[in-house]
Amino acid sequence: MEQKRRWIMPIMSVAMLAVGFVILFQNRPAVYYAACEIGFPNATLPETLAPKDVGCAILEEKRAYSGMVMIGGEAAAFHTETGEHASFHCPKDGCGENLERQLSINSSASCPHSRATAGIAYAEIEGWMASYPGNFGHLGAFPNDFFASQIIKVGPPPPSLILQIEKKLQEHDACT
Structure with missing residues (x-):
């Protein structure tokens, strides 16, 4: 026994x-x-990102994404062409002159004073998307977090997107 x-x-x-x-x-x-x-270091943290910026967000492999970068009020968002929506974080050395310039242009003709349309750019960006779902960004408004490592290409948003945004703003009487 x-x-x-x-x-x-x-x-x-x-x-x-x-x-x-x-x-x-x-x-x-x-x-x-x-x-x-529980206190162990984030195993997915790349060397180029600061632990305080990423926290416990679990990051996917770095890859290139295309989509819309939108800056409005206190929030920065990245809407990829594949349908992911994320809070947006610039690379450590900044977003770059081209993206900053494009985001400073008010893209709306019919809502010229609206802060919602003041910063929109189409961009190709390399970086990491958080793969563990949560509430990220300003007031936890986004289901993902995106950390850019390099801004590859920047251009104006497509006119169809601007029209969609203007329509929504006008529906909510927000073109002031």
């Missing part, structure tokens, strides 16, 4: 380790997030 008890602890340890590996490989972002929340 004593001999059987001696094997229980090693068998239980191996079983728990196996379960841990299964969980890790099935939901790696959740494991990384949980480890970060």
